[in-house]
Amino acid sequence: MELANPGLPNFDYVRATTPAEVIGLLLQHPDDARLFMGGTDVFVRMRDGAMTPKLLIDVKRLPGLTEITYDPETGLHIGAAANMNAIARHPVVLEHYPLLVESVNAVASYPLRTRATMGGNLCNASPCADTALAALLLEAMLVAAGPDGDRAIPAGAFFLGPGKHALKPGEFLTRIEIPTPPAGWAGRFIKLGRNAHGDLAIASAAAGGYPDESAPSGYRFRVALGSVAPTPIRVPEAEAILAQGPINEKTCDAAADAARAAARPIDDVRASAKYRKAMVKTLTRRALVEVWAMLQKEG
Amino acid sequence: MATHQITLTVNGVKEHTQVSSNITLLTLLRERLGLTGTKNGCAAGECGACTVLIDGEPVNACMVLAVETDGAEIVTVEGLARDGELDALQAAFIEHTGVQCGFCTPGVLVSARALLNRSPDPDEDEIKDALRGNLCRCTGYVRIVEAVKAAARGGD
Amino acid sequence: MNPSSLSPVGESVTRIDALEKVTGEAQFADDIQFGPGLLYGRVARSPHPHAQIKGIDVGEALALPGVKAVVTGDDAGGKIGLYLKDRYTFCRDRVRYVGDPVAGVVAASEEIAEQACKLIRVEYEVLEPVLDPLRGAEPDAPVLHPDLGEYEVANFIFPRPGTNISNHFKIRKGDVDAAWPQCDVVVERAFRVPHVQHVPIEPHVAVAQVDRSGQITLWTSSQSPFAQRNLIAESLGISQSQVRVISPYVGGGFGSKAGVSMEALAVVMAQKVPGRPVKMRLTREEEFFCAFVRQGLVAKTQAGATKDGKLLAMKTEYYWDAGAYTEYGVNITRASGYSSTGPYEIPNVWADSYCVYTNHPVGGPMRGFGMPEIHWGIEQIMDLVAEELNMDKVEFRKKNCVREGSIIVTGSKMHPTGLLECIDKAAQAIDWGKDEPASAPHKRRGKGLAIMWKAPAMPPNPGSSAWVRFNEDATLTVGIGGQEIGQGTFTVAAQMAAAVLGVPFEWVRISAPLDTRYSPYEWQTVASRLTWSMGNAIVAAAQDTRRQILELAAEHWGENIDDLDIKDGVVVSYQSEESLPLKDMVVYGLPKPNDQGWRGGPIIGHGKFMPTYVTGLDPETGQGPRSVVHYTTGCQAVDLEVDTETGQITVLRVAAAYDVGKAINPDQVRAQIEGGVVQGLSTALFESIRFGEDGAPQNPSFVDYRIATVVDMPLKIIPLIVEVPQDDGPWGARGVGEHSMVPTAPAIANAVAAALGVRILDMPLTAEKVFLALEEKGERS
Numbered sequence A: 001m002e003l004a005n006p007g008l009p010n011f012d013y014v015r016a017t018t019p020a021e022v023i024g025l026l027l028q029h030p031d032d033a034r035l036f037m038g039g040t041d042v043f044v045r046m047r048d049g050a051m052t053p054k055l056l057i058d059v060k061r062l063p064g065l066t067e068i069t070y071d072p073e074t075g076l077h078i079g080a081a082a083n084m085n086a087i088a089r090h091p092v093v094l095e096h097y098p099l100l101v102e103s104v105n106a107v108a109s110y111p112l113r114t115r116a117t118m119g120g121n122l123c124n125a126s127p128c129a130d131t132a133l134a135a136l137l138l139e140a141m142l143v144a145a146g147p148d149g150d151r152a153i154p155a156g157a158f159f160l161g162p163g164k165h166a167l168k169p170g171e172f173l174t175r176i177e178i179p180t181p182p183a184g185w186a187g188r189f190i191k192l193g194r195n196a197h198g199d200l201a202i203a204s205a206a207a208g209g210y211p212d213e214s215a216p217s218g219y220r221f222r223v224a225l226g227s228v229a230p231t232p233i234r235v236p237e238a239e240a241i242l243a244q245g246p247i248n249e250k251t252c253d254a255a256a257d258a259a260r261a262a263a264r265p266i267d268d269v270r271a272s273a274k275y276r277k278a279m280v281k282t283l284t285r286r287a288l289v290e291v292w293a294m295l296q297k298e299g
Numbered sequence B: 001m002a003t004h005q006i007t008l009t010v011n012g013v014k015e016h017t018q019v020s021s022n023i024t025l026l027t028l029l030r031e032r033l034g035l036t037g038t039k040n041g042c043a044a045g046e047c048g049a050c051t052v053l054i055d056g057e058p059v060n061a062c063m064v065l066a067v068e069t070d071g072a073e074i075v076t077v078e079g080l081a082r083d084g085e086l087d088a089l090q091a092a093f094i095e096h097t098g099v100q101c102g103f104c105t106p107g108v109l110v111s112a113r114a115l116l117n118r119s120p121d122p123d124e125d126e127i128k129d130a131l132r133g134n135l136c137r138c139t140g141y142v143r144i145v146e147a148v149k150a151a152a153r154g155g156d
Numbered sequence C: 001m002n003p004s005s006l007s008p009v010g011e012s013v014t015r016i017d018a019l020e021k022v023t024g025e026a027q028f029a030d031d032i033q034f035g036p037g038l039l040y041g042r043v044a045r046s047p048h049p050h051a052q053i054k055g056i057d058v059g060e061a062l063a064l065p066g067v068k069a070v071v072t073g074d075d076a077g078g079k080i081g082l083y084l085k086d087r088y089t090f091c092r093d094r095v096r097y098v099g100d101p102v103a104g105v106v107a108a109s110e111e112i113a114e115q116a117c118k119l120i121r122v123e124y125e126v127l128e129p130v131l132d133p134l135r136g137a138e139p140d141a142p143v144l145h146p147d148l149g150e151y152e153v154a155n156f157i158f159p160r161p162g163t164n165i166s167n168h169f170k171i172r173k174g175d176v177d178a179a180w181p182q183c184d185v186v187v188e189r190a191f192r193v194p195h196v197q198h199v200p201i202e203p204h205v206a207v208a209q210v211d212r213s214g215q216i217t218l219w220t221s222s223q224s225p226f227a228q229r230n231l232i233a234e235s236l237g238i239s240q241s242q243v244r245v246i247s248p249y250v251g252g253g254f255g256s257k258a259g260v261s262m263e264a265l266a267v268v269m270a271q272k273v274p275g276r277p278v279k280m281r282l283t284r285e286e287e288f289f290c291a292f293v294r295q296g297l298v299a300k301t302q303a304g305a306t307k308d309g310k311l312l313a314m315k316t317e318y319y320w321d322a323g324a325y326t327e328y329g330v331n332i333t334r335a336s337g338y339s340s341t342g343p344y345e346i347p348n349v350w351a352d353s354y355c356v357y358t359n360h361p362v363g364g365p366m367r368g369f370g371m372p373e374i375h376w377g378i379e380q381i382m383d384l385v386a387e388e389l390n391m392d393k394v395e396f397r398k399k400n401c402v403r404e405g406s407i408i409v410t411g412s413k414m415h416p417t418g419l420l421e422c423i424d425k426a427a428q429a430i431d432w433g434k435d436e437p438a439s440a441p442h443k444r445r446g447k448g449l450a451i452m453w454k455a456p457a458m459p460p461n462p463g464s465s466a467w468v469r470f471n472e473d474a475t476l477t478v479g480i481g482g483q484e485i486g487q488g489t490f491t492v493a494a495q496m497a498a499a500v501l502g503v504p505f506e507w508v509r510i511s512a513p514l515d516t517r518y519s520p521y522e523w524q525t526v527a528s529r530l531t532w533s534m535g536n537a538i539v540a541a542a543q544d545t546r547r548q549i550l551e552l553a554a555e556h557w558g559e560n561i562d563d564l565d566i567k568d569g570v571v572v573s574y575q576s577e578e579s580l581p582l583k584d585m586v587v588y589g590l591p592k593p594n595d596q597g598w599r600g601g602p603i604i605g606h607g608k609f610m611p612t613y614v615t616g617l618d619p620e621t622g623q624g625p626r627s628v629v630h631y632t633t634g635c636q637a638v639d640l641e642v643d644t645e646t647g648q649i650t651v652l653r654v655a656a657a658y659d660v661g662k663a664i665n666p667d668q669v670r671a672q673i674e675g676g677v678v679q680g681l682s683t684a685l686f687e688s689i690r691f692g693e694d695g696a697p698q699n700p701s702f703v704d705y706r707i708a709t710v711v712d713m714p715l716k717i718i719p720l721i722v723e724v725p726q727d728d729g730p731w732g733a734r735g736v737g738e739h740s741m742v743p744t745a746p747a748i749a750n751a752v753a754a755a756l757g758v759r760i761l762d763m764p765l766t767a768e769k770v771f772l773a774l775e776e777k778g779e780r781s
């Protein structure tokens, strides 16, 4: 077995000041350069020996990379390097994106979130990344800068496997764009860990819904799951059941069953696949029931 | 290995120093600046024993490169007391026996100071939420929570 | 014994170490500065659970720039160990667990040392491992220690050479076979307890320096500076005077820093670089399996009672998963054997407690020394018997628990104990017997309780000593060799000394950091023994000091010593109403009249304590007149809720009552109880070191091995103090440091069983395990 080192191995550090510099360095060192922002994934993996970059490129001081702005038309723009606490205390986020706040606050601890960024959480592409569920559910666009200019990737197309994402060589994430949620939107994120709070997810579920007359049930729902597949996933099967309706406990149960069926979890030290499957059902149903209650209150 | 010249302020004192890239802020504080109040319990962001304030916000010093702190303002447990006066939290931890072995204490105090700075009158859930990254194996947390409550009530 | 009306004993005075600790000034071993000469040591460890070492090539490692020395088993001394010398500091011919130290590198930095470790080539011949204690006890199991018969061993430990059993402790009391037919109810179960780790927040650290004359200085985070001095000297074949151990504050120990574990590695490495200090730190990952872990346990238990609720017989087999080396763990096997009934009076008892070598990490002492592990089964069996009898569980326990005069499992007579009062108080505090609703339809509420006992487990003659000396202004230093590991011993030591001397508590300083060159001897800071044993030594030292002071004053005034007293730092005479501040006499003495010279001189008092009344136990029956110094008893009652849709347990209330004899500092007793409850809860709900089939630990990090955080603590902890004095304790005090962790897990298990009708026999009660058990029962809502 490989044991963690006492400290970080040697590397060079560059504080990048322009996107062009970043792209240049990435192209120049395709194998041994690593970007970092908060470093909360990078440092841990370097200490473990799982990552051995010779060059660390600090991108968080690039212009605009920690900015958070909002426009009702274009939605919320979160700089890739905005730290999680800054996101969670932003008045606009608090007002329009409570689901995002929930998923951010589920991560680790407050001091860790002073460093950890949402951009890093997405680029780390862990199946259990908490904010990935918010990105999937709120249908975020992930904007990358690269040799061929900027490119926006839908969150749904971003995650390719554990630790794998859709960025190409020389590209890096600059911004997360989250559209203003549909009118009447309500959402809920629920995470189950071993401790009451603060653990990595054994399983997590996020659900959101909003009134939509084009749907037979009068509502559209979105469902996403974490830690139960090689990537965070949406569950179209469950969403279809809910669009069909009628929305009641039985339908929520059926949708939760569909989520359970869609989950492809593994056994690991945190939990067995069997338990994870069962928890997908519990968490999805709970999230749906709560969202439904919120929708009814508003409606 | 690359080294970098940095300037930072620690507990109000300006420090110029040369660091190699792979030195964390925790190592800089403990092994270069002799500020050993901040503790190393895991070097992995999990235990909170290394919590310090950077520009007023709490961070795990083991998860920050020293070179990143160029220009930053750091406060460690040694900087909580000012002009010979204990911080209200320090006084409350003494008064309410929030301390046993004391190894988690510096990190807990800094996390709690950050909490009271952003939320001067937190309820119990808020206190627990703010301290969930600070592991303590001795106290069972009971008196830690009590002490933070007391400091908030009596504090500045 | 308590001469001053202003006695601080029984008062919740403020901890004397609190100020230092909140300012960050308190010094821990890793905080000591050694300057630029400091070197660092790292260790290359076995990747195999069991293998023969065929060869070690250190050439590449030695050639790495910055490397100062490399050591292997050939450089280390002889065997080392507390009760059974069964290990080498660095492995010689064989490795016995994943993590076993094979070689050490000394280098200019930790990183270089680590890098060099990776360059050490070791050729292994892999052997079949033993990864389960039941397997290890089988006659055809691979034998881990073929030389067991030649190891040096304490005379109360009974190894079985040629097997993996390094200690077999037996109880044969009454006649169990004859008793079973008389029982109306007999329950039999097997329980499992996994390996857990102590998880002090301060990882192990040691700095060793060897000067050219061979004098060794060791700075460590240690519960046992004296035991370290002794064991390291014995292992190296040198005089104890050649080893000096200096130990500042310990950032949590819980047993992991008792005896010797990684400290000897630093010494062996330092011997190769004379004159240079060598620092060795365990990373958090190493901490989980490279120092001590708690032993695992498989407990097979059978208990029987008559229909009127009287326990008649109990039969137990303990298979301790003791790990690769059992130098310390053998005595856990013994302690669990002679406590195997729990705090119950049972006329017929049969117990076999086996210490089994396995290829797991080294099992060592951990808070409770076997008691949390055995009470996990004992207290569930008792619940099951009560259920079969249809008897209330409190009533059943009160009917059968030990009280003064009971003949306990070893045939000894029980001393006065407040166990009944503890049971009543704890049960009452959670409204025992009252059904209370759960907070939601998918939740179930349940209450459960568990009682416990624990005696300090030690050799029969562990000694304590203390001294007292004064400064010019009559402030004083109390010299002790007991370590401050968070439990508050320095504060209590100062309270006791101040009380006997009649000086203000604030005048007292403790001689810290501990230094075996200057501190008085103390066996070890373990077994919850300091308040009691060291306390007795402090009282003796303070009385000696007091006598010298009063004799001096009596001579000075020409009075009778019996008429004198010390109050608030002033010697007073009830006869003449004369008074004399201590500061005028304790250093400079007192002038004789008319310039005729002086009398007295710097006062220095000393005292000692050692229990002289603990007798041996018969090796075949485990019976003897006084097996231990005393048992501390207690009871915990738990009120909790289980989420039936996730299996998550929320502990609402824990009431914990302990008979401490006398609470020298009630607030600190409560603090110990709270801490123990949460550590117990953490092991009950979350903790286990998991091993793969390759014998390697799978979760050695805080990410994968979770401990309770502030959000997991019970919503309410109610600490309760009972005081039935102990005949051999200062002011009647007994220890309580470990005890509050002992019954927490079984009390939780019993409450879960009450809530769900599902009983879980294997620790921990993870949400997953609870949920799957419910699902199996087909009773999920």
Ligand SMILES: Cc1cc2nc3c(=O)[nH]c(=O)nc-3n(C[C@@H](O)[C@@H](O)[C@H](O)COP(=O)(O)OP(=O)(O)OC[C@H]3O[C@@H](n4cnc5c(N)ncnc54)[C@H](O)[C@@H]3O)c2cc1C
Residues within 6 Å of the ligand: A034, A035, A036, A037, A038, A039, A040, A041, A042, A043, A044, A059, A080, A106, A107, A108, A109, A112, A115, A116, A117, A118, A119, A120, A121, A122, A123, A124, A128, A129, A130, A131, A167, A171, A172, A173, A174, A198, A199, A200, A201, B044, B045, B046
């Ligand atoms: C103790 C601890 C607890 C944690 N608990 C949780 C938890 O509960 N839930 C959870 O979801 N996560 C958890 N995490 C992980 C979480 O902290 C990270 O995923 C974090 O959000 C990553 O952000 P960062 O800025 O620190 O990323 P970094 O570590 O800086 O980078 C993360 C990854 O993204 C790459 N990268 C960085 N910047 C860019 C960029 N601009 N473009 C492209 N790639 C980039 C890096 O090379 C790296 O691969 C925990 C981590 C720790 C240490």
Ligand code: FES
Residues within 6 Å of the ligand: B039, B040, B041, B042, B043, B044, B045, B046, B047, B048, B049, B050, B051, B060, B061, B062, B063
């Ligand atoms: S040492 Fe930094 S979090 Fe543990």
Ligand code: FES
Residues within 6 Å of the ligand: B098, B099, B100, B101, B102, B103, B104, B105, B135, B136, B137, B138, B139, C201, C251, C252, C486
């Ligand atoms: S007081 Fe010891 S870890 Fe908190």
